Amino acid sequence: MIVVENLRKSYPDLEFDEVKAVDGVSFRCEPGQIFGLLGPNGAGKTTVLRTLATLLKPTSGRATIAGFDVETQAEQVRRNIGFVSNNTSNYDRMSAREMVEFFGRLHGMPEEALQQRAQLVYQQLQMTEFLEVSGGKMSTGMKQKVSIARAIIHNPPVLIFDEATVGLDVLVGRSLQDTVLELKEQGKCILYSTHHMREVERVCDQIAIMHNGKILCEGTQQQLREKYMQDDLEDVFFELMDQQSAAEGVV
Amino acid sequence: MNWFNVRKLFIRELLGQLRDRRTIFTTVLLPVMIYPVLGLVMMQVAQFVTENSSKVVFVGQYSFSEFPELIQHDPTSAVLDGELQLPDALLSVVAEEFPEHATVDGVQQSLQQRLDSKEFDAALILSPQFHEYLQYLKAAVESGRSAREELEKLDPSEIPGPVIVYNSVADKSKIARARISNLLEHWEERVRDTLFELGNLPSGVATPIALQLDDIAPEESQAAEFWASMIPIMLLLWTLSGAFYPAVDLCAGEKERGTLETLLCGPAKRVEIVTGKLLTVMCFSFATSLANLVAIAFTGVFMISKVMPVGSDLHAKLGVFPGWSILWSLVVLIPLVAMFSALALAAATFARSSKEGQYYMMPLLMLALPLSMISVMPNVELDLGTSLIPVAGSALLLRNLVESQFDVALRFAIPVMASSAFCCYLTVRWATFQFNSEAVLFRESEKWDIRLWVRQLFRNKPILPTGGMAIFAAISILMLRYIASASATTPETYQDFVFDNSLSLVLTVGVPAILVACLLTRSPASALRLKMPSLSILGIAIVLPFLLHPSVIWLGEAIQYLYPINPGMKAATAGLEQMLGTAPLYAMLIAIAFVPGVFEELAFRGIILTGLEKDARPSSAIFVSAAFFGITHGILQQSLNAFVIGILLGYVAVRCGSLIPTIIMHILHNGITVILSREGTADAISGLLIDHNGGKIYSPAVAVIGALVAIVLLVILHKITKSHDVDPVPESESPQGVYG
Structure with missing residues (x-):
C-alpha cells in the first residue's frame, strides 16, 4: 500500500553545503498493518511523511501510495490518505462539525454519504458533545479528535500519523493510540511516527528506527529484540545509537 | 482547476x-x-485656526487726514488692553509711534529682533516720509498737467512705501503678513480712487481692461x-x-x-x-x-x-x-x-x-x-500613454469619471482595463x-551567517549562475548605471563621448557580468553562453537585424507618439546629436554599436538571463531580463523600445543557447541606426523611405514585409534549435530546516 524506494531529500546548507534530511530510505507498509517510524528529533521522520503527503518533492527515489506516485500523481495520493501531524491544526473560527464536513465536501463526498459517514466518525471518536464548539475554544484532546476526524472523514485506505501524540496528556495520548488500533482493525494501512518507545511497543507491528536520515534497522518488535539481544525496545534503540555514534566517530 | x-x-x-x-x-x-x-x-x-487673530504692530501714523483710513472702523472693531481688534481682518493691532529722528532701517532692525523673540507675528512700518510722499502725490495730482513732470522725476526705488517685517519660515508670521497685505491692498484701491477724483479722472481709468472669463467646463466638473x-x-x-x-x-x-x-x-x-x-x-x-x-x-x-x-x-x-x-x-x-x-x-x-x-x-x-499620485499632478491627462501606466491609468480614469468627463473616460477605458488586466495576470x-x-x-526562521554564506558562495560554485546571482548582477548594474549617469558630464568633443560612453558601459555593465561569471560560477563561458552556434543560426542572426530595423524604428515612433519626449530633453540632446554627426563613422560605430552590442549582451542575455532561466521558466526569465535591459536605458521611451528588443534577443539567446547570435544582432542593429543617421547615407536606400514629420522614415510596407520575412526566419530558427529544458524548481531552491 505504501512503497518507499531509496527516497532522498536534501537541502542546501550554509555550513555543511548540503543537509541530507532523508538519505536513501526504503520500506513497505501493507493494509491492516501499523508501520512505526521511530527516531529522535531531527532524524528525518517528518520529512519522509511530508514527502508521502505530497507537501515536499523528493530529491530522488520514489514513493507510491495506493499505487499512485507521490511526485507525479500528487492529487490522487492526497485523496487516498489522511494526514495527522502536530503541524496540521484546525481552524480557530470553525466548529468541529464545520471543519470535518468542509474537508469531506472538499473530497467531493455527496451530501447524504457525508452526513452518514460523519455521524459514524463522530460516534467512533466520541465527538458528539463538542460538535458545535469552535476550534479556538477546544481543549487539546478535542482538537486532536477533530484532526483525526478530518483525516478519516473520506475513509482513506492509508493514514499517516506524524508525532500525533506530542503535547497530549497520558489519557488523551492513550485514547489516540486506541483509535489508531481500531483503524488498523478496519484494515487501514497506517504509518505512525513517534519518538516514544512505549507507543511503538503498544501500537506498531513493524518498526523502522531512523537516525540522521537513514533507517538503521527494520523488523517486528520480536525480530529487533532478537537481533540485538535486548529485552527492551528502548535498549535496542540506545544500542543502535551507540553503534551509530561509534561508526561516525571512526569516519 | x-x-x-x-x-x-x-x-x-x-x-x-x-x-x-x-x-x-x-x-x-x-x-x-x-x-x-x-x-x-x-x-x-478649521474653526480653531480661523478664529485666531494675528498679533501685529503698526509703527507710525496709520490715519491720514485727507485720504481714506487704512483701518475702516466697522462696528465690530474695538480696543481691548491697548490693542485694536479687527475681527473682519483677523488682526489685533498694537499701534506705536515712529521714533523721532529714527531711520526706517533702524526701526526695521529693532522690529526684526522683537519678531525673533515672538513678541508679535508681523509688523508694518509707515514712516513719516511715506506720509510726506502721499501729501506730495496729492499736491501733484491737484496741480494738474505739471504733476506728470514732477512725478516722472521720481526714482521708483526711492519711493518710501510701507514695509512689512515678517518671517517666511514661521507659519503664523506668514499668515499675519498675508492679512496685512490684504488690508493694504484694499486701502490702496481707496487711495487710488481718491487720487483719481482729485485729478478729475473717471475711476474706470484705473482698470481699463475688464477681463471676463468664459469657462466651458460643465458646472459639475x-x-x-x-x-x-x-x-x-x-x-x-x-x-x-x-x-x-x-x-x-x-x-x-x-x-x-x-x-x-x-x-x-x-x-x-x-x-x-x-x-x-x-x-x-x-x-x-x-x-x-x-x-x-x-x-x-x-x-x-x-x-x-x-x-x-x-x-x-x-x-x-x-x-x-x-x-x-x-x-x-x-x-x-x-x-x-x-x-x-x-x-x-x-x-x-x-x-x-x-x-x-x-x-x-x-x-x-x-x-x-x-503611481496613484500621478493623477493629481498638473498637466497630466488621461491619454493613450498615461492610460497604459499601471495604477496611474486607473487613477486618471477614476478622476475623469468623478469629474463627469464621460467621453474621455469611455475613450480610454479599454486601454486602462487592458493594462490593468495584464498586470493582474x-x-x-x-x-x-x-x-x-x-x-x-515551509520557510522557517534560520540563522543567517554572512561569513558562512560568503564561504559557501566561493567554495561551492555552481556551474551556471543562480537566479539570485542574476538578480544581484542586474541590481548592481542598475545602481552602477545610476551612479555613472548622475556623475557624467556633457562631452565637449566626440572623442570625449566615445571614450566616456565606452568606458562607462564596460565598467558598469560588462565588468559586473564578467566578475559574477568568473568569481561565482565554475564555468564562466557557459554562464555567459559563449558557445559557437551553427552556421545556419549565424546566417539568420546576420539577416534578422536588417529585416527588423524598419519595424524597430516604427516601434520607436509609436512609443514617442504615446509618450512624447519633453522639449527640454529634446533640446538638451540636440547639441550632442549635432556634434556626433560630425564625428568619424568608425568612432560612432565603436561607441554606439560595438561596445554596447558586446557588453550589454554579456550582462543581460549572458549572466542575467542564464541565471534567471535556471530558477524560472524560460518565458519568465526572458521577460524579467528584458525588463532589466529596458530599465537600464534610463529614458522611458528608450526603455520601452529596449524592453521589446530585449524580449526578441532573449528568445534568440534561449533557443540558440549562445550569445554570439545576439551580439551580432545587437551590433548590426545599432550599427545600421548609426550609419543611416549620417548625412547622405539614407539616400542610398531612398526607395525604401517616405517623408514623415519633416524627416524620412521607412515606408510602412517595407516595415511589414521585413517583419513578415523575419517571422518566417524566427520560425525556422525555432525549428532548428532545441528548447533547453530547465527544471523550474531546482534542488537549490529547496528550503532549509524543514526536516523532522
Missing part, C-alpha cells in the same frame, strides 16, 4: 474572515467611520475638482490596505497557526487554494473600496452641505460632491482590486508570520502611492508561483 473546490474554499475563507472582528474592523468599519470623524475634526480645527483629485487616491490606497489585512491573515497567519499545512495535504490543488484565497482577498478589498466610497459620499453629500454654510471659504474649496453617480466607477476598480489582491497575497505568502507580513505592506504602499502568476514553492511555504 475544479471550480467546485474553489467555491468551497472561497466560502470557507470568506466565513473565516467574516468571523474575525479585526478584519471586519479594518476593512469595513474603519473606512466607514473615518470620514465623518475626519470631517468633524477638520471642521473643528468644476465643482467636483477637489473630489476628483482626492477620491482616486483614497480609493486606491484603501483598495490596497483592504487587500492586505485579509491576505496576511489567510497566508502568513495560516502558516503561523498551522492550518495551511492541513489545507495543503487535503484534496484541493494548490492553484484552487490560491484562487479561493485570492477571491476572498478581492472580496474584502472591494468591500473596503465600496465602504469607502459610501462613506465619502455620505460625508460629501450630507455633512458638508448641512454642517458647512454655503458660501463659506471651506465650502467653496471643497466644492459640490459629485453625487451618487460615481458609484459606478467601482467597475474601474475591479482589475485594480484583483491586481492589488494578488500582490498582497504573494507578499503575504512569502512572509513566515503575520508580523513579517505587516512589514511588506510599506514597500507595496511605496510602490502604489507615487502577472501578479496572479507570481502569487501562484509563491504558493508552489516549497522554499516559500
Whole structure:
C-alpha cells in the first residue's frame, strides 16, 4: 500500500553545503498493518511523511501510495490518505462539525454519504458533545479528535500519523493510540511516527528506527529484540545509537 | 482547476474572515467611520485656526487726514488692553509711534529682533516720509498737467512705501503678513480712487481692461475638482490596505497557526487554494473600496452641505460632491482590486508570520502611492500613454469619471482595463508561483551567517549562475548605471563621448557580468553562453537585424507618439546629436554599436538571463531580463523600445543557447541606426523611405514585409534549435530546516 524506494531529500546548507534530511530510505507498509517510524528529533521522520503527503518533492527515489506516485500523481495520493501531524491544526473560527464536513465536501463526498459517514466518525471518536464548539475554544484532546476526524472523514485506505501524540496528556495520548488500533482493525494501512518507545511497543507491528536520515534497522518488535539481544525496545534503540555514534566517530 | 473546490474554499475563507472582528474592523468599519470623524475634526480645527487673530504692530501714523483710513472702523472693531481688534481682518493691532529722528532701517532692525523673540507675528512700518510722499502725490495730482513732470522725476526705488517685517519660515508670521497685505491692498484701491477724483479722472481709468472669463467646463466638473483629485487616491490606497489585512491573515497567519499545512495535504490543488484565497482577498478589498466610497459620499453629500454654510471659504474649496453617480466607477476598480489582491497575497505568502507580513505592506504602499499620485499632478491627462501606466491609468480614469468627463473616460477605458488586466495576470502568476514553492511555504526562521554564506558562495560554485546571482548582477548594474549617469558630464568633443560612453558601459555593465561569471560560477563561458552556434543560426542572426530595423524604428515612433519626449530633453540632446554627426563613422560605430552590442549582451542575455532561466521558466526569465535591459536605458521611451528588443534577443539567446547570435544582432542593429543617421547615407536606400514629420522614415510596407520575412526566419530558427529544458524548481531552491 505504501512503497518507499531509496527516497532522498536534501537541502542546501550554509555550513555543511548540503543537509541530507532523508538519505536513501526504503520500506513497505501493507493494509491492516501499523508501520512505526521511530527516531529522535531531527532524524528525518517528518520529512519522509511530508514527502508521502505530497507537501515536499523528493530529491530522488520514489514513493507510491495506493499505487499512485507521490511526485507525479500528487492529487490522487492526497485523496487516498489522511494526514495527522502536530503541524496540521484546525481552524480557530470553525466548529468541529464545520471543519470535518468542509474537508469531506472538499473530497467531493455527496451530501447524504457525508452526513452518514460523519455521524459514524463522530460516534467512533466520541465527538458528539463538542460538535458545535469552535476550534479556538477546544481543549487539546478535542482538537486532536477533530484532526483525526478530518483525516478519516473520506475513509482513506492509508493514514499517516506524524508525532500525533506530542503535547497530549497520558489519557488523551492513550485514547489516540486506541483509535489508531481500531483503524488498523478496519484494515487501514497506517504509518505512525513517534519518538516514544512505549507507543511503538503498544501500537506498531513493524518498526523502522531512523537516525540522521537513514533507517538503521527494520523488523517486528520480536525480530529487533532478537537481533540485538535486548529485552527492551528502548535498549535496542540506545544500542543502535551507540553503534551509530561509534561508526561516525571512526569516519 | 475544479471550480467546485474553489467555491468551497472561497466560502470557507470568506466565513473565516467574516468571523474575525479585526478584519471586519479594518476593512469595513474603519473606512466607514473615518470620514465623518475626519470631517468633524477638520471642521473643528478649521474653526480653531480661523478664529485666531494675528498679533501685529503698526509703527507710525496709520490715519491720514485727507485720504481714506487704512483701518475702516466697522462696528465690530474695538480696543481691548491697548490693542485694536479687527475681527473682519483677523488682526489685533498694537499701534506705536515712529521714533523721532529714527531711520526706517533702524526701526526695521529693532522690529526684526522683537519678531525673533515672538513678541508679535508681523509688523508694518509707515514712516513719516511715506506720509510726506502721499501729501506730495496729492499736491501733484491737484496741480494738474505739471504733476506728470514732477512725478516722472521720481526714482521708483526711492519711493518710501510701507514695509512689512515678517518671517517666511514661521507659519503664523506668514499668515499675519498675508492679512496685512490684504488690508493694504484694499486701502490702496481707496487711495487710488481718491487720487483719481482729485485729478478729475473717471475711476474706470484705473482698470481699463475688464477681463471676463468664459469657462466651458460643465458646472459639475468644476465643482467636483477637489473630489476628483482626492477620491482616486483614497480609493486606491484603501483598495490596497483592504487587500492586505485579509491576505496576511489567510497566508502568513495560516502558516503561523498551522492550518495551511492541513489545507495543503487535503484534496484541493494548490492553484484552487490560491484562487479561493485570492477571491476572498478581492472580496474584502472591494468591500473596503465600496465602504469607502459610501462613506465619502455620505460625508460629501450630507455633512458638508448641512454642517458647512454655503458660501463659506471651506465650502467653496471643497466644492459640490459629485453625487451618487460615481458609484459606478467601482467597475474601474475591479482589475485594480484583483491586481492589488494578488500582490498582497504573494507578499503575504512569502512572509513566515503575520508580523513579517505587516512589514511588506510599506514597500507595496511605496510602490502604489507615487503611481496613484500621478493623477493629481498638473498637466497630466488621461491619454493613450498615461492610460497604459499601471495604477496611474486607473487613477486618471477614476478622476475623469468623478469629474463627469464621460467621453474621455469611455475613450480610454479599454486601454486602462487592458493594462490593468495584464498586470493582474502577472501578479496572479507570481502569487501562484509563491504558493508552489516549497522554499516559500515551509520557510522557517534560520540563522543567517554572512561569513558562512560568503564561504559557501566561493567554495561551492555552481556551474551556471543562480537566479539570485542574476538578480544581484542586474541590481548592481542598475545602481552602477545610476551612479555613472548622475556623475557624467556633457562631452565637449566626440572623442570625449566615445571614450566616456565606452568606458562607462564596460565598467558598469560588462565588468559586473564578467566578475559574477568568473568569481561565482565554475564555468564562466557557459554562464555567459559563449558557445559557437551553427552556421545556419549565424546566417539568420546576420539577416534578422536588417529585416527588423524598419519595424524597430516604427516601434520607436509609436512609443514617442504615446509618450512624447519633453522639449527640454529634446533640446538638451540636440547639441550632442549635432556634434556626433560630425564625428568619424568608425568612432560612432565603436561607441554606439560595438561596445554596447558586446557588453550589454554579456550582462543581460549572458549572466542575467542564464541565471534567471535556471530558477524560472524560460518565458519568465526572458521577460524579467528584458525588463532589466529596458530599465537600464534610463529614458522611458528608450526603455520601452529596449524592453521589446530585449524580449526578441532573449528568445534568440534561449533557443540558440549562445550569445554570439545576439551580439551580432545587437551590433548590426545599432550599427545600421548609426550609419543611416549620417548625412547622405539614407539616400542610398531612398526607395525604401517616405517623408514623415519633416524627416524620412521607412515606408510602412517595407516595415511589414521585413517583419513578415523575419517571422518566417524566427520560425525556422525555432525549428532548428532545441528548447533547453530547465527544471523550474531546482534542488537549490529547496528550503532549509524543514526536516523532522
